[in-house]
Amino acid sequence: MSSTATSIQLEPIKGVVSRTPLENALRRFIRHRSAQVGIIILGFLTFVAVFASALAPYDPIKPLRDVKRRSPPCIHVLGCPADQPQHFFGIDSNQRDLLSRIIYGSRLSLEIGIVTVSFAILIGTALGAFGGFTGGWTDNIIMRVMDVLLAFPSLLLSIAIVAVLGPGLINALIAIAFVSIPIYARTVRASVLQVKEQDFVSASRALGASPLGILAGHVLPNAITPLIVQASLGIASAILSAAALSFLGLGAAPPTPEWGLMLGEERNSVFNAPHLVFIPGIAIMLTVLAFNLIGDGLRDALDPRLVNVS
């Protein structure tokens, strides 16, 4: 039997390339139109964030001299007198170059999104995997607590947590991360329950694999798909929530170049210097949009069943 099996040489059929499921998913993702847009925006933002210090024409925090507060954008090719220094996005209420602040803000926003979501995934995965694996009353208690956390409007719960911890960027991030734990715990638990009883898991258990080994080797790789999708969408909403908290004055403290805070500080300038409000908002929107689009693309790419629905 084995001799015949080795003697058969499968000729690859012309025009058909065999691909692993991962390669297939990757191809679907790269061909997904909204994912393409998302990747382009995110690539641009990452570039700006990484090279912020080289790209920003001015210091994002130190006020400039010889400029008028809230002056509109000054761009030479668009008719701004050549003897004035260029300020593409204008000057804010504290005489700082808005463009430089926006550029540095991209760094902060991406960090906020990634840090909070990583933290939430770490804790959520641990809780969900533990609950799903052990089952019984530990599982029950963990999931009931998660249910209760989900019963709060999420932004409101983070506001309440910030109220306890005190305003500040770090506290705001802790609050946002904490509030998003239940989603990941649920996602991971669902995957664990799905995989737990399957034959290959029983087999490796019979071969003497430790529960932790099974978790790392079999369960988590199967949970990774929904987690990736959820993480991408989660980064989007974390950035929005952080901006909201900073806008209310509960997050980043001035003079941090945080987009939400910039919006909050310039709230009252909207009628005489609308660009100071418009531009940070667009920056937030583009970043959130990028992660939402990538999340959508990932979901369609990683779950072939959904391909024909939308």
Added chain:
Amino acid sequence: MYQFLFRRLILLIPVILGITFITFALARILPGDPCYAVIGEKATVEQCNAFREREGLNDPIIVQFVRYLGDVAQGNFGESLKDRRPVAQIMLERLPMTLEVTIGAMLFSSIFGILLGVISAVRRNTAVDVFTMIGANIGVSMPVFWLGLMLAYIFAIFFKDTPFWIPPSGRLSSGISIPPLAETYQLQNLHGLWGAIVTFASNTVTFNALITGNYEVLRDALWHLILPCVAVGTIPLSIIARITRSSLLEVFGLDYIRTARAKGLRERAVIFRHAMRNAMLPIVTILGLSVGGLMSGAVLTETVFSLPGVGTRLVTAILSRDYAVVQAFTVVIALIFVFINLIVDLSYVFLDPRVRLQ
């Protein structure tokens, strides 16, 4: 069906207990001694001991929790440190505004969201569809408060001196006010729960104006509500449009729709009488879930439009460490959210015969 209702109500109990416990526990881990927060930094040890005894802070934690639960059930939320007034009173003043914005935004988002979703689904892959879905993607990515500010700018400055001008802030135009319901109907001597209900209804300006027939005020109040509601409703609108589109497309492929078309029904009847009924379940679910976002959005946009609601008060409470207010608002809004989702679940009974026949 009754079994379904009963089971749903039973499931509510641990959630409500959990919500109150979390808000209760958050207050306990608050840094700083509550005694010094209330009496002041100069409080003596004796004063503090007396305070702790009086407030029951020396009791076992479970006793304190049960007492808190009883207080919440009776609408007793303690006293605001800043205003030296019962929090319940502040709530009766502030909550109506937030609910008006929430409900307005909900109407806006569900009506236009479903409409856009249906159009997108029917005209699948046409320019209208692509445009709507791009719009929906952008819609979910916008910060609510930013959209609010932009709308305020566009409608108050850009459309100044045109009929499209819409007031960018406040609840009513200056010079317009409405007498409390208690005064209109001679109900001043009502106290307790009924008194609270009358005050609440009275502070709900649109409701007050509507039932007293004060249409001038009603028009003005609604006019001021337009921008906040549009701002708050845009994110849910985008989500509802997407869900409506995808669930309709799913239903469109089914046999009974083909049958309905084959027997010559008009397309409108096929969509609204046949397809929509089945597509409605996920839409209603999303509607219920988006209430949380709507209320958070209302809390956020109030600062933008200077509306006297929960949000503006919540922020001042946090900045002045007035935790009784934060705690009360959190627990009440969470309970409203849970309650609305209960209604959504109960609506399945009417939307889905399978639930009714269980």
